[in-house]
Amino acid sequence: MFNLICCGEHKHLTSDVPENNLDMDSYLRRVFILVLLTALMHLVSSDLRGxxxxxxxxxxxxxxxxxxxxxxxxxxxxxxxxxxxxxxxxxxxxxxxxxxxxxxxxxxxxxxxxxxxxxxxxxxxxxxxxxxxxxxxxxxxxxxxxxxxxNNLVLISEEKTWEEALQHCRDLPSSWGRCHDLATLETHDDHVFAKEEAKKAATDEVWTGLRYLSSRWFWVGDVDKAIHHALPACPDQNNLCGAMSGSSLDVQTRNCTEKKNFFCQRRACDYSG
CATH class of the missing domain: 3.10.100.10 (Mannose-Binding Protein A, subunit A)
Structure with missing residues (x-):
C-alpha cells in the first residue's frame, strides 16, 4: 500500500473512501496515479504571466x-x-x-x-x-x-472537489502545444496574481495544485517545485489539499471533498515522456 499517512489513520479522505483494506489499497493506487501521472505526456512548467x-x-x-x-x-x-x-x-x-x-x-x-x-x-x-x-x-x-x-492561469467557475478539479483541468483540450493542470504557484508574483484572480471567483476559496500524498506536500503540476509555505508536516486528516482566497497570499490546507472554483494552468506539453 502507498504510504499516504504519517499520523494515525485518515479514514475520511473523500466521500467515497472504501471500508475494507483490499478496496482501500485499490483506491489509494487510483488516487496516486491520478495525482502523479498523466497519460502519454508530462507537463513542462511555465510562468503564470507570460x-x-x-x-x-x-x-x-x-x-x-x-x-x-x-x-x-x-x-x-x-x-x-x-x-x-x-x-x-x-x-x-x-x-x-x-x-x-x-x-x-x-x-x-x-x-x-x-x-x-x-x-x-x-x-x-x-x-x-x-x-x-x-x-x-x-x-x-x-x-x-x-x-x-x-496569462497561463485560468479560473474555472465550476464548483468541484479537488480531485474533480484536477481531472477537469487535465481533460481540457490542448491548444497550440499547451495542456492544462491544476496551478502551481511558485513565485511571489504567482501568488500576487492568483490572489487577484481569486477575487473573481464565485466561491470564497479556489483550489490550487497543492496536495499532500505519500507523506509529502507537492505541486501536482511539477512535483519538484519548491513550496514556500509553512505547511504541517503531518496534516489533519481532513485537510490534505491546498486552496487560496482573494484576501491572502498564503495557500491554506482544506478538505479535498469541499467543492470550490479552481485554477487551471496552461503549460507546454511534452509528448516524449
Missing amino acids: YYFNAYFPETWEEADQYCRTHFSGLLTVRDAEHEATLSGDGWVGLRRTDGVWTWAGGEPLGVLRWEQNDEPKDDKHCAKWKPDGLKSEDCDNDKKFFCAD
Missing part, C-alpha cells in the same frame, strides 16, 4: 489593444524591474495617457518604471512602447510591433 510578441503585423495602439484582447489577455502590463528583464523586443505595451494620467490598460497605475530618456514622456505623445532602454512615448496612431499579455 507574453506574446507580435513582430510581424505592426498595428496602431488601438488596433494592437483590440488584437490582444481578442486573442490573448490584452496588451502587456510591465510590472517591475524583474519583469522588464524578461522582455525581448521593441513595441507597444498597455500603457496610455488618458486625461493627463498614465495608466495600464488593465487599470493599474504606472508604478516605478524607467523611461528611455530624461525628457520622457513627451507632452504630445499619449501611448507607450517598450524598448530595451525603457519606456518611450509615441503617437498612438503609429504602426508598431506589440506585446500581448499571455
Whole structure:
C-alpha cells in the first residue's frame, strides 16, 4: 500500500473512501496515479504571466489593444524591474495617457518604471512602447510591433472537489502545444496574481495544485517545485489539499471533498515522456 499517512489513520479522505483494506489499497493506487501521472505526456512548467510578441503585423495602439484582447489577455502590463528583464523586443505595451494620467490598460497605475530618456514622456505623445532602454512615448496612431499579455492561469467557475478539479483541468483540450493542470504557484508574483484572480471567483476559496500524498506536500503540476509555505508536516486528516482566497497570499490546507472554483494552468506539453 502507498504510504499516504504519517499520523494515525485518515479514514475520511473523500466521500467515497472504501471500508475494507483490499478496496482501500485499490483506491489509494487510483488516487496516486491520478495525482502523479498523466497519460502519454508530462507537463513542462511555465510562468503564470507570460507574453506574446507580435513582430510581424505592426498595428496602431488601438488596433494592437483590440488584437490582444481578442486573442490573448490584452496588451502587456510591465510590472517591475524583474519583469522588464524578461522582455525581448521593441513595441507597444498597455500603457496610455488618458486625461493627463498614465495608466495600464488593465487599470493599474504606472508604478516605478524607467523611461528611455530624461525628457520622457513627451507632452504630445499619449501611448507607450517598450524598448530595451525603457519606456518611450509615441503617437498612438503609429504602426508598431506589440506585446500581448499571455496569462497561463485560468479560473474555472465550476464548483468541484479537488480531485474533480484536477481531472477537469487535465481533460481540457490542448491548444497550440499547451495542456492544462491544476496551478502551481511558485513565485511571489504567482501568488500576487492568483490572489487577484481569486477575487473573481464565485466561491470564497479556489483550489490550487497543492496536495499532500505519500507523506509529502507537492505541486501536482511539477512535483519538484519548491513550496514556500509553512505547511504541517503531518496534516489533519481532513485537510490534505491546498486552496487560496482573494484576501491572502498564503495557500491554506482544506478538505479535498469541499467543492470550490479552481485554477487551471496552461503549460507546454511534452509528448516524449
